[in-house]
Amino acid sequence: MxxxxxxxxxxxxxxxxxxxxxxxxxxxxxxxxxxxxxxxxxxxxxxxxxxxxxxxxxxxxxxxxxxxxxxxxxxxxVAALSFVHQVAGEKLRGHVAMYVAVATILVVTISSLAVLNAERGEPGASIETWQDALWWSFVTVTTVGYGDYAPVTAEGRLFAVGLMLCGIALLGIVTASLASWLIERIAEPDPAKQPATAADVTALTEQVRELRAEVLALRGGQGT
Incomplete structure (x- = not known):
């Protein structure tokens, strides 16, 4: 790493x-x-x-x-990103929000550098500074696509396709995580309305048995 x-x-x-x-x-x-x-x-x-x-x-x-x-x-x-994912991915597994944040920062940074390296100085290129490339990466990864900056070289467009796919994947993870959280909150049982379980029935039966034994014992004492 x-x-x-x-x-x-x-x-x-x-x-x-x-x-x-x-x-x-x-x-x-x-x-x-x-x-x-x-x-x-x-x-x-x-x-x-x-x-x-x-x-x-x-x-x-x-x-x-x-x-x-x-x-x-x-x-x-890409290999560097793979190395970072091997280490950081295991550490952040289970922490979806942190994982998505780190992945987004890495993907946007790497994409902006790669597309700037491919586009700078090319005929008709609109991405000439890192600020332009960084803005383009943010717009692309969020699937907004204003169109004010766009790659013109084959290499730049190849990176754009990869960034679009990463953006869809990241948005899918965020959406799935939010939906899972909402479902868990909606399906969370209310203790007051939770039905009795087998353990509850068994415990109640044992209490009734003990009460019955105590009643019988009291009746026996009164008869003597």
């Missing part, structure tokens, strides 16, 4: 600030390559220890693409 966050910073800084000195830019590119190598080693290790190796490869196509196609650097962001 630390390596993924380091990669995100090394990837983001040159995109947000394109006027960096050449030496610093080269250093950040080297950091990206080192972290990508860590991703590659991790993927190979997971394949080797997997009981069913081909099934593991088949179920993790994004990880495979991220390490097998180093020329497509934006795909490394």
């Amino acid at each position: 630390i390596a993924a966050l380091v990669f995100l910073v090394a990837f983001a800084v040159p995109i947000v600030n394109p006027g960096l000195p050449r030496g610093l830019r080269a250093t950040l590119m080297t950091v990206q390559d080192v972290v990508w190598a860590i991703f590659l080693v991790d993927y190979v290790y997971r394949v080797l220890v997997a009981p069913k190796k081909w099934e593991f490869v088949r179920k993790h196509p994004i990880d495979l693409a991220a390490v097998a196609l180093p020329a497509l650097r934006p795909l490394r962001l």
Whole structure:
């Protein structure tokens, strides 16, 4: 997870600030390559220890693409997101609100960086700054779609499709969680109106038996 966050910073800084000195830019590119190598080693290790190796490869196509196609650097962001999800996802499982918040922040940030990297300087491009890209990501992930900013390159549109799918998934999680909460509140039983259970009937029967024994004992005492 630390390596993924380091990669995100090394990837983001040159995109947000394109006027960096050449030496610093080269250093950040080297950091990206080192972290990508860590991703590659991790993927190979997971394949080797997997009981069913081909099934593991088949179920993790994004990880495979991220390490097998180093020329497509934006795909490394997907690998970084996968690393963060592996760690943070387990910690936040069961905390739907926190999970959705973290996932939304990561998806919006990564998408804005990726689309800005693809769009900046292209003919007819309207997304030229990170502020524009961030606004576009928020509008797209919420499925609002004002249309004031839109990608014009094939790579940018590919990221837009991925962001739209993520937005639908996140909104679906929020809607399902809210519906589940409402159903639980509506179906929550009222203790005053809750029907008697088998345990309640058994306890009441035992009390009646004890009362009957006490009555019989009192009658016997009065007869003597």
